Amino acid sequence: MRKISDKLASALNDDHTSRRRFFRHAFTGVAVVAPVGVLAACGDMADMDHSVSANTDQQKTSAETDFTKSKQIFHEIMKDENEHVKFLQDNLKSAARPKPTFQKLEQADIQSFVNLSHTLENVGVGAYLFAAPAVSQKTILAAAGSILTIEARHAGFLGGLLQKPLSVNGAFDKPLTQAEIVKAASPFIASLNGGPDPSAPLKSDVDILNFALLLEFLEAEFYNVNVPKLFK
Missing domain, CATH: 1.20.5 (Single alpha-helices involved in coiled-coils or other helix-helix interfaces)
Known part of the structure; x- marks a missing residue:
């Protein structure tokens, strides 16, 4: 098994994760059809x-x-996802997968963007819960846990914004299966550009981190494409 850089351990000590306030927005007005x-x-x-x-x-x-x-928060989420990508790339070094080519990520309006954002963030939560039990190195597990909590904060905020439950699974989140994660991500992937197949068995910590990197690439691209356009 390939050993991941000790940078993971030191990175966990950086107190750069910002605290977020989550709001709930009430929408008024009910249309009546006569x-x-x-x-x-x-x-x-x-x-x-x-x-x-x-x-x-x-x-x-x-x-x-x-x-x-919520413009400021969406810009913050975009920054978080880009930092997740860089963190995984820095620690995988030459073993990092190439960035895939994505498709169908640009949203026509804010409502569509928020709906898809909510879906992607919940997939991220389920993916990290899926991967965590398979991680062997403690520093990697701790790093994955620190990213998982941020993905969950994003998902909770979006749930509140949409007047949906903060957690789609109630008091206890559930992991997604590898097949469910791949199914959710596949419609947005035009090409893996030579990167590993996300459907392949995850046999090492390197495989697991590259699986996570694929999803972080997807989320980062989604926000990079839409946030500057919709939240100027």
């Missing part, structure tokens, strides 16, 4: 339809405004 009325009431129905449409547009605008208020 039934079709009699001919004599057509004028009133037209007015009602106009009101419903305006209310729906207002609700969407309100939600996007609440998301936009």
Whole structure:
């Protein structure tokens, strides 16, 4: 088994992880769809339809405004994911996988971005929980744990923002299987660029870290593509 750099141990002592505040945003306004009325009431129905449409547009605008208020946090999450990539690359050194070519990551609007962000962060949590029991070196396990807690903070924040549970699994998070992780990530990967197949058995700590690096590459690219555009 390839030995990972002792830099992992010293890196854990750096107190650079920022504390985050997590908010919940309440969205107001409920659109009501009126039934079709009699001919004599057509004028009133037209007015009602106009009101419903305006209310729906207002609700969407309100939600996007609440998301936009979290601009600073999304920039912070982007920075975290880029630092995770660099950390794994620095410690894998020449054994680090190349960056894959990604696809379908650019989102058309803030709502779509936040929804996919929530999905990816929860995949990250499940992936680190999956990998942790297979890690043999304590320093690597500690490093993975420190990244896992940050992924969970991201996921909890996004859950609150979307008015969903902070944890999709309740009080105890659950690991995903390797197949589930690969299935979630595969639609966004156009090419592995010669990197190891994420479906292959993870036989060493190097394999595990490269598996984690693939996911961190994906998350970092997702934020790098969307955050500067949507949260200027």
